[in-house]
Structures are given as C-alpha cells and as structure tokens.
Amino acid sequence: MNAFEAELRARFGARLECGKPLAAFTSFRIGGPADFAVEAADEAELSAALAAAHRNQVPAFCLGTGTNILVSDRGVRGLVIRLGEGFKKIEFYGCRVNAGAAVPFGELVARCVERGLAGLEFGEGIPGSVGGALIMNAGAFGGELAPVVGAVRGADRDGTLRTLAGNEIQFFYRRSVLPPGFIVAAVRFDLLAGDRDALAAKVAQLKARRAARQPQGVPNAGSIFKNPPGKFAGRLLEGCGLKGERVGGAAFSEQHANFIVNLGGASANDVRALMDLAQWRVEQHTGVRLEPEVKLVGEW
Ligand SMILES: Cc1cc2nc3c(=O)[nH]c(=O)nc-3n(C[C@H](O)[C@H](O)[C@H](O)COP(=O)(O)OP(=O)(O)OC[C@H]3O[C@@H](n4cnc5c(N)ncnc54)[C@H](O)[C@@H]3O)c2cc1C
Numbered sequence: 001m002n003a004f005e006a007e008l009r010a011r012f013g014a015r016l017e018c019g020k021p022l023a024a025f026t027s028f029r030i031g032g033p034a035d036f037a038v039e040a041a042d043e044a045e046l047s048a049a050l051a052a053a054h055r056n057q058v059p060a061f062c063l064g065t066g067t068n069i070l071v072s073d074r075g076v077r078g079l080v081i082r083l084g085e086g087f088k089k090i091e092f093y094g095c096r097v098n099a100g101a102a103v104p105f106g107e108l109v110a111r112c113v114e115r116g117l118a119g120l121e122f123g124e125g126i127p128g129s130v131g132g133a134l135i136m137n138a139g140a141f142g143g144e145l146a147p148v149v150g151a152v153r154g155a156d157r158d159g160t161l162r163t164l165a166g167n168e169i170q171f172f173y174r175r176s177v178l179p180p181g182f183i184v185a186a187v188r189f190d191l192l193a194g195d196r197d198a199l200a201a202k203v204a205q206l207k208a209r210r211a212a213r214q215p216q217g218v219p220n221a222g223s224i225f226k227n228p229p230g231k232f233a234g235r236l237l238e239g240c241g242l243k244g245e246r247v248g249g250a251a252f253s254e255q256h257a258n259f260i261v262n263l264g265g266a267s268a269n270d271v272r273a274l275m276d277l278a279q280w281r282v283e284q285h286t287g288v289r290l291e292p293e294v295k296l297v298g299e300w
Contacts, residue, residue: 002056003056004036004052004053004056004058005018005036007052007055007056008036008038008049008052008079011045011048011049011052012038012045012049015038015039016036016037016038017034017036017037017038018035018036018037019033019034019035020033020034020037020080021033021075022034022037022063022066022071022075022076022080023071025063025065025066025082026066026067026069026070026071026221027065027066027067027127027219027220027221027222028066028069028070028071028219028220028221028262028266028271029219029262030070030071030073030219030262030266030267030268030271031066031069031070031071031072031073031075031268031297031298032071032072032073032074032075032076032268032298033075033076034075034076034078034079034080035075035076035077035078035079036058036078036079036080037079037080037081037082038079038080038081038082039081039082039083039084040081040082040083040084040086040087041084041085041086042084042085042086042087043086043155043161043185045086046081046083046155046159046161046183046185047155047159047160047161048159049079049081049159050081050155050156050157050158050159050181050183051158051159052159053078053079053157054157054158054159058078058079059077059078059079060078060079060080060081060157060181060183061076061078061079061080061081061297062080062081062082062083062131062183062184063080063081063082064083064101064102064128064129064131064132064135065104065127065128065129065132067127067128067132067221067222068128068132068136068221068222068293068294068295069221069294069295069296069297070221070268070271070272070294070295070296070297071268071297071298072268072296072297072298072299072300073267073268073269074298074299074300075298075299076297076298076299077298077299081183082102083100083101083102083129083131083183083185084102086100087100087101087102087103087131087185087186088100088102088103089103090103090107090108090111092115092117095117095190095191095192095193096150096188096189096190096191097112097117097188097189097191098186098187098188098189099130099186099187099189100130100185100186101129101130101131101134101154101183101184101185101186101187102129102130102131103129103130104127104128104129104130105123105126105127105128105129105130105132105133105138106123106124106125106126106127108120108123108130108189109121109123109124109126109203110203112189112191113196113199113200113203114196115196116193116194116195116196116199117191117192117193117194117199118191118192118193118194118199119147119148119189119190119191119192120148120189120191121143121199121202121203121206122139122140122141122142122143122144122206123138123140123143123145124203124206124207124210125140125206125207125210125211126138126140127222130184130186130187131183131184131185131187133145134149134152134176134184134187135176135178135184136174136175136176137171137172137173137174137175137176138174139173139174140206140210141206141209144171144173145171146171146176148189148190148191149166149169149171149187149188149189149190150165150166150188150189150190151163151164151165151166151187151188152164152166152169152178152184152186152187152188153184153185153186153187153188154178154182154183154184154185154186155182155183155185156179156181156182157179157180157181157182161185164178164179164182166188166190173226173227174226174293213255213256214255214256214259215253215255215256215259215261218253218261218262218263219261219262220253220259220260220261220262221260221294222259222293222294223258223259223293223294224258224259224260224275224278224292224293224294225237225258225275225278225290225291225292225293226290226291226292226293228288228290228291231288232258233258233290234256234257234258235257236282236286236288236290237252237257237258237278237282237290238257239285239286240278240281240282240285240286241281242257242277242278242281242282243257245274245277245278246263246274247270247271247273247274247277248265248266248267248269248270248273249262249263249264249265249266249267249270250262250263250266250267250270250271250273250274251263251274252274252278260274260275268298272296272300275292278290
C-alpha cells in the first residue's frame with residue numbers, strides 16, 4: 001500500500017475502492033477501472049480526498065453521472081471522486097435555488113417548474129447531475145445554464161472550499177472555465193417568477209420534441225460532436241453517410257447521426273475509432289473539423 005492509499009484508507013476505510021470498473025457509472029456502459037475511487041458523503045470528505053490527492057501528487061477526477069464522457073478501456077489513473085448524499089439537497093429561497101452538485105438535473109428542472117420558477121425549462125430531458133451541467137454549460141433548444149448561474153460552491157484541487165460568484169466563471173458553448181481541478185459542490189440558480197401552467201406546457205412540448213429526435217433505450221452519451229458555428233454536426237455527419245456506420249459494437253445511430261450508440265459490448269476504442277473516422281470524413285468532404293462534445297477520460 002502506498003502513502004496515498006494509506007492516507008485515504010485511514011479516512012474512508014472500506015469505502016475506498018481500488019480497481020473499480022467504471023462502465024456501470026457511464027451512460028455508454030463503457031470504461032475500464034479507476035485506480036482508486038471514493039464517494040464523498042459531504043464537503044468535508046470531498047475536501048479531505050482532494051487534499052490527500054494533492055499532497056501525494058495523484059490526479060483526481062470528479063465523475064458526475066457519466067452521461068457526457070467516454071472512459072478509456074484502460075481506465076483512469078489516480079482518484080475518481082463521486083459525490084454522495086450530502087450533495088443531493090435542493091433549497092428554495094424565493095426565486096433563488098441552491099442545488100447540490102449530485103442532484104439529478106432533470107429533478108431540479110421539474111421541482112422548479114412545479115414552483116413556477118422560470119429559467120431552467122430548456123433542461124427538460126438533459127440527463128446528468130447539476131455539477132455536470134455546470135461544467136458542460138448544458139443546454140438545448142436555444143437555452144443554456146450560464147444565464148441563471150448566481151454562484152458556485154466547491155473545492156479547489158488542494159481541497160480548499162470556497163464560493164465563486166457567477167461572474168467569476170466564464171461560459172462558452174458546452175464549456176465553462178473554472179479554476180483548474182475545481183470540483184463543484186453546489187450551484188445557486190437565480191430564476192424568475194413564472195406561470196406554472198405555462199412552464200409545464202413548455203416542458204411537455206420540449207419532451208415530445210426530444211423523444212421524436214433521439215435514440216431511446218440504447219446506451220449512448222448524447223451528442224458526440226459540438227455543432228460548428230452556424231452548422232449542425234448531425235447534418236454534416238448524415239451528409240457524409242455516417243448514419244449506421246459501425247465499428248465493433250459501436251455505431252452511429254440510424255435515428256440521429258450525431259449519436260453513437262453501444263449496440264452491445266462496444267469498447268471505448270470502438271467508439272474512438274468511429275469518432276476518428278467521422279472527423280476525417282467530414283473534414284475531407286466539407287473542410288469542417290468537428291470538435292468532440294463528449295469528453296475523453298482516462299488513459300488512452
Ligand atoms: C441521451 C442524452 C441526451 C443528452 N442531451 C443533452 C442536451 O440536450 N444538452 C446538453 O448540454 N447535454 C446533453 N447530454 C450530455 C450530458 O447529459 C450533459 O453534458 C450533462 O450535463 C453531464 O452531466 P454528468 O453529471 O453526467 O457529467 P459527467 O458526464 O459525469 O461529466 C462531464 C464532465 O463534467 C465533470 N464533472 C461532473 N460533475 C462535476 C462536479 N461536481 N465538479 C466538477 N466537475 C464535474 C466531469 O469531470 C467531466 O469532465 C445528453 C446526454 C445523453 C446521454
């Protein structure tokens with residue numbers, strides 16, 4: 001046992017897991033083992049895990065619900081941190097809402113609509129956690145998280161807990177810039193008072209649109225590539241004949257060309273090979289280099 005493992009073992013006991021396979025923690029159902037994995041129950045444990053990793057120069061990675069990542073077949077070197085019960089609270093203060101980073105984003109959207117709070121309806125049907133949504137600046141149907149983020153609480157890579165004001169965070173299309181290695185513990189959303197029935201109707205409409213467009217019931221990680229400025233990645237991929245293209249157990253969806261689906265037993269390398277093929281073919285045909293939206297995680 002090395003010094004890092006001993007330190008974490010002393011704090012987390014049997015809750016420290018070594019060599020834990022990550023496939024079950026991703027929506028792709030793909031991914032090799034993490035050297036070390038812990039679920040932090042609260043902010044104190046999050047801080048302690050990060051501090052130990054920092055002291056021992058071990059990389060730390062925060063796993064949300066794994067709906068926007070492709071974990072390599074070799075897995076993740078270092079420490080994977082998941083957020084547990086202490087990060088699952090939602091608190092309402094008028095139009096301000098504090099949500100823990102491990103709250104399912106869809107649950108937050110539903111609870112806000114129920115209370116007639118406007119600003120998050122675009123999030124209907126976006127899977128994942130509040131923390132993941134913040135990191136990805138999740139968005140759909142013309143809306144995104146950025147305009148409603150009031151403040152973010154979390155931990156720096158050395159474990160120091162602090163709060164960032166919304167305007168300290170830069171948001172871009174499917175990307176936010178936080179201090180390096182920062183792990184989000186909670187987000188304050190500044191919403192507006194709205195009409196509950198009108199919000200519910202809007203959400204129902206978005207739900208139907210999503211169901212008609214996206215592959216259902218088969219493991220995937222949402223859009224594989226970002227939309228290039230002024231263009232749709234799905235149309236470019238479809239135009240280059242990629243719908244249905246298959247490598248091993250992975251294939252571009254017949255329903256939506258910007259989704260890669262795991263047809264059963266796909267490896268991360270299968271998905272990666274399909275992504276490479278698509279980038280190559282689209283660039284040759286159109287001159288556009290597609291940028292992945294899905295994050296490649298682990299040792300490749
Ligand atoms: C069927 C389907 C449909 C989708 N539709 C959409 C859509 O319409 N719009 C959209 O934007 N996305 C969509 N996605 C992608 C995905 O749901 C979002 O990006 C989501 O916000 C990711 O959240 P997560 O908790 O699963 O993050 P993960 O996939 O676990 O992680 C994503 C990144 O965030 C980081 N991260 C996660 N939590 C934290 C935290 N607490 N602190 C620091 N870093 C953290 C991870 O380290 C990683 O870098 C879709 C995915 C699927 C499978």
